[in-house]
Amino acid sequence: MSAHVAILEEFATQTNVAARAELPDHASRSRELGTHEPLFLEGDDARSVFEILSGAVCCFRVLADGRRQVISFAYPGDVIGLEHSDWYQYSCEATCPSEIRLIAKDNLFREANMNPDIGRRMLERSGDQTMRMLDHFVLLGRKSALEKVASFLLALTRRHADEDALTARITLPMTRADIADYLGITNETVSRCLTKLRLRGIIEIPMPQTILVRDIDALEELGEQET
Amino acid sequence: MSAHVAILEEFATQTNVAARAELPDHASRSRELGTHEPLFLEGDDARSVFEILSGAVCCFRVLADGRRQVISFAYPGDVIGLEHSDWYQYSCEATCPSEIRLIAKDNLFREANMNPDIGRRMLERSGDQTMRMLDHFVLLGRKSALEKVASFLLALTRRHADEDALTARITLPMTRADIADYLGITNETVSRCLTKLRLRGIIEIPMPQTILVRDIDALEELGEQET
DNA sequence: CGTGAGGTTGATCGCTTTCAACGGAGGTGG
DNA sequence: CCACCTCCGTTGAAAGCGATCAACCTCACG
Numbered sequence: 001m002s003a004h005v006a007i008l009e010e011f012a013t014q015t016n017v018a019a020r021a022e023l024p025d026h027a028s029r030s031r032e033l034g035t036h037e038p039l040f041l042e043g044d045d046a047r048s049v050f051e052i053l054s055g056a057v058c059c060f061r062v063l064a065d066g067r068r069q070v071i072s073f074a075y076p077g078d079v080i081g082l083e084h085s086d087w088y089q090y091s092c093e094a095t096c097p098s099e100i101r102l103i104a105k106d107n108l109f110r111e112a113n114m115n116p117d118i119g120r121r122m123l124e125r126s127g128d129q130t131m132r133m134l135d136h137f138v139l140l141g142r143k144s145a146l147e148k149v150a151s152f153l154l155a156l157t158r159r160h161a162d163e164d165a166l167t168a169r170i171t172l173p174m175t176r177a178d179i180a181d182y183l184g185i186t187n188e189t190v191s192r193c194l195t196k197l198r199l200r201g202i203i204e205i206p207m208p209q210t211i212l213v214r215d216i217d218a219l220e221e222l223g224e225q226e227t
Numbered sequence: 228m229s230a231h232v233a234i235l236e237e238f239a240t241q242t243n244v245a246a247r248a249e250l251p252d253h254a255s256r257s258r259e260l261g262t263h264e265p266l267f268l269e270g271d272d273a274r275s276v277f278e279i280l281s282g283a284v285c286c287f288r289v290l291a292d293g294r295r296q297v298i299s300f301a302y303p304g305d306v307i308g309l310e311h312s313d314w315y316q317y318s319c320e321a322t323c324p325s326e327i328r329l330i331a332k333d334n335l336f337r338e339a340n341m342n343p344d345i346g347r348r349m350l351e352r353s354g355d356q357t358m359r360m361l362d363h364f365v366l367l368g369r370k371s372a373l374e375k376v377a378s379f380l381l382a383l384t385r386r387h388a389d390e391d392a393l394t395a396r397i398t399l400p401m402t403r404a405d406i407a408d409y410l411g412i413t414n415e416t417v418s419r420c421l422t423k424l425r426l427r428g429i430i431e432i433p434m435p436q437t438i439l440v441r442d443i444d445a446l447e448e449l450g451e452q453e454t
Numbered sequence: 455c456g457t458g459a460g461g462t463t464g465a466t467c468g469c470t471t472t473c474a475a476c477g478g479a480g481g482t483g484g
Numbered sequence: 485c486c487a488c489c490t491c492c493g494t495t496g497a498a499a500g501c502g503a504t505c506a507a508c509c510t511c512a513c514g
Contacts, residue, residue, distance in 0.1 A: 189503075435494090
């Protein structure tokens with residue numbers, strides 16, 4: 001086992017659900033997914049790793065009666081399915097029309113073996129993954145609905161918005177129900193919280209999928225209760 | 228980097244919060260903790276790894292206003308602090324009088340380097356860690372209070388109870404408040420749910436810290452909604 | 455142009471929280 | 485040795501927040 005593979009495997013295990021990385025272009029093929037089309041299902045053989053090229057996907061689990069918990073969203077540049085398990089432990093589907101690159105796990109490890117920079121870049125990008133999962137535990141267990149929605153918008157803003165712009169514009173590539181299942185609330189409550197934030201002048205919603213953040217400080221005060 | 232170290236690091240990153248393992252006896256010292264005495268705090272330099280010898284500890288995060296979310300409990304045989312981070316990303320304290328073995332990270336990696344079995348054993352034991360975190364996301368986001376308590380008792384039963392006994396006896400080495408912060412509810416609600424289970428004849432509570440599981444099937448029906 | 459999915463809003467219900475009181479166990483000091 | 489105190493667990497009453505049920509709207513699409 002070479003050091004390069006070691007680094008890559010380290011990355012693979014640390015990255016529990018989704019991580020950003022630049023993967024090699026070789027030995028992969030891509031696939032188009034429509035909204036709500038599954039990429040893989042819980043229990044499937046975990047032979048591939050997936051890089052989101054465009055659109056977005058969500059990883060989730062469902063209970064017997066249909067209740068669903070979204071574990072994470074993945075956006076362009078993110079990679080999912082890197083867990084060290086022989087079968088996927090959650091399902092994954094597109095939340096909007098998306099383009100996904102499939103990479104055979106075998107090929108990926110071979111690539112990384114030849115190019116140490118790949119593993120290194122992946123490792124660098126994965127440092128905050130565990131922390132994000134801890135944040136999500138706190139969010140699910142201890143935050144109110146309004147705080148959950150504020151935290152979600154805040155995270156999206158920091159990740160996707162133009163940092164130069166005075167007013168951050170974020171696009172929601174998923175439905176209210178997807179957001180609700182991620183935050184552990186209902187889609188109606190998501191809607192009501194967004195309206196509440198809008199009426200307080202903290203955000204604007206020119207289109208259902210577009211949010212303008214007018215008062216990032218107020219959003220932080222609501223969503224950022226961390227010590 | 229040798230293959231042994233690679234496996235150990237792999238383990239360290241996959242094991243986000245707590246994992247079972249047998250660590251080498253050398254190069255370590257032990258420490259006694261009283262109830263609610265901290266083992267380390269979020270932000271401390273992560274120089275050591277800890278093995279629970281007796282008692283129990285909980286890993287948790289707190290919000291600015293004091294709301295607390297317990298990430299995981301660790302019992303004798305469990306190891307915590309193996310994350311690949313320079314500082315602890317959560318706090319940890321004893322939930323009852325406990326004995327902890329401290330292991331310098333440097334020494335641990337050196338040990339594993341000399342004895343590949345150590346890394347291999349740790350890796351074997353860590354396979355279910357990610358799945359447990361996924362289960363906990365579902366529990367926090369989508370289960371009712373009664374289902375949460377049932378799931379918690381079920382997990383404890385499977386982990387600690389005599390498998391031969393007709394009636395499983397489990398000991399709770401933590402307070403109701405600790406359980407509540409783990410399940411994302413209040414201690415009063417934990418109490419009420421335990422009472423409800425008792426009145427239904429599913430469990431007995433001879434002492435506050437002792438639970439007898441009388442009807443494991445009913446407990447599974449309540450707590451085990453997974454598909 | 456009809457249809458269905460997604461989003462918003464309203465009204466009501468109910469579960470969980472909050473506030474409060476009480477009892478028991480354990481520890482401390484008079 | 486006992487009084488006292490604090491922590492923990494339980495239970496009750498009331499309030500509140502989010503869920504549920506339902507109606508209506510817009511928009512994309514066939």
